[in-house]
Amino acid sequence: MATVIVDVMPKEVLLDPAGKATARALQRFGDGQITDVRIGKRFELIVDGEITPKLLEHIGEIAKDVLSNEVIEDVVSIRAAD
Amino acid sequence: MRVGVITFPGSLDDRDALRAIALGGGEPVSLWHGEHDLKGVDAIVLPGGFSYGDYLRCGAIAAHSPIMSEVIAEANKGMPVLGICNGFQILVEAHLLAGGLIRNDHGTFIRRDQKVRVENVETAWTNKYTVGQEITVPLKNGEGGFIADDETLKQLEGDGLVAFRYLEVNPNGSLNDIAGLRNARGNVVGLMPHPEHAVEPGFGPDTTERMQSGVDGLAVFQSVLTATVLS
Numbered sequence: 001m002a003t004v005i006v007d008v009m010p011k012e013v014l015l016d017p018a019g020k021a022t023a024r025a026l027q028r029f030g031d032g033q034i035t036d037v038r039i040g041k042r043f044e045l046i047v048d049g050e051i052t053p054k055l056l057e058h059i060g061e062i063a064k065d066v067l068s069n070e071v072i073e074d075v076v077s078i079r080a081a082d
Numbered sequence: 083m084r085v086g087v088i089t090f091p092g093s094l095d096d097r098d099a100l101r102a103i104a105l106g107g108g109e110p111v112s113l114w115h116g117e118h119d120l121k122g123v124d125a126i127v128l129p130g131g132f133s134y135g136d137y138l139r140c141g142a143i144a145a146h147s148p149i150m151s152e153v154i155a156e157a158n159k160g161m162p163v164l165g166i167c168n169g170f171q172i173l174v175e176a177h178l179l180a181g182g183l184i185r186n187d188h189g190t191f192i193r194r195d196q197k198v199r200v201e202n203v204e205t206a207w208t209n210k211y212t213v214g215q216e217i218t219v220p221l222k223n224g225e226g227g228f229i230a231d232d233e234t235l236k237q238l239e240g241d242g243l244v245a246f247r248y249l250e251v252n253p254n255g256s257l258n259d260i261a262g263l264r265n266a267r268g269n270v271v272g273l274m275p276h277p278e279h280a281v282e283p284g285f286g287p288d289t290t291e292r293m294q295s296g297v298d299g300l301a302v303f304q305s306v307l308t309a310t311v312l313s
Binding site: 010014015017018020021066067069071072073 | 186
């Protein structure tokens with residue numbers, strides 16, 4: 001068993017209302033050094049057997065077609081877990 | 083005409099859509115997301131709600147459900163398909179309509195009787211309206227902000243693919259006040275407001291004449307009856 005991690009983030013040009021609301025809440029903590037928050041998603045895909053280039057290619061397709069919507073999000077990384 | 087309404091896990095407005103179809107004069111047919119059987123319908127409505135709890139992205143999991151392979155194939159052959167609210171989100175995730183829908187810019191769920199302008203009447207679902215007609219139908223969504231990149235937006239506007247536009251209030255931060263879209267062929271239409279909630283006196287938005295008497299949404303379900311089925 002191995003784990004592949006896929007990170008998806010909302011596109012930078014888009015307003016991220018969840019991130020904005022969280023950033024506003026964080027103003028109440030600390031000294032105000034945190035100025036903005038962007039919230040994305042981390043998927044952990046548990047796979048059978050070894051992580052091969054072919055498997056990563058397959059996961060790349062799934063990440064693009066299902067795990068993310070390229071109109072509003074970017075797949076920022078696909079990697080094997082340590 | 084037989085008009086199907088697909089129920090997904092988490093659909094809310096499927097019964098209302100079935101009733102709206104009957105009130106419009108069509109024959110409503112219930113369809114199930116997990117089957118591949120369209121039961122010989124002539125048109126399809128994807129109803130509002132929160133399919134799969136909006137997990138992953140709103141509409142994303144439903145867009146990959148078994149029955150959607152048939153819906154996409156028939157839509158590409160010209161069958162009229164309407165997506166309302168979550169149904170619009172499903173159509174966008176299924177790439178039958180352009181752009182994307184994200185969380186409302188103000189971050190809260192909104193429910194209001196919304197005035198919209200019918201921008202395009204050359205579709206299977208809007209041909210009983212007149213261009214520029216102003217209608218009021220309920221709106222209720224948390225993720226109704228329509229977005230698209232500049233090029234797509236230019237194309238949508240240039241090709242007359244904006245079907246409905248918000249008037250007076252932009253309730254969710256949608257670009258260009260876009261409330262609903264059509265595809266190039268005009269058989270697929272999606273919108274965030276709910277025409278199926280404005281089809282029966284006593285249960286619609288208020289009008290200047292009488293409380294809850296608004297039936298501005300009914301023409302959507304009458305339009306499809308005379309739509310040419312190309313498939």
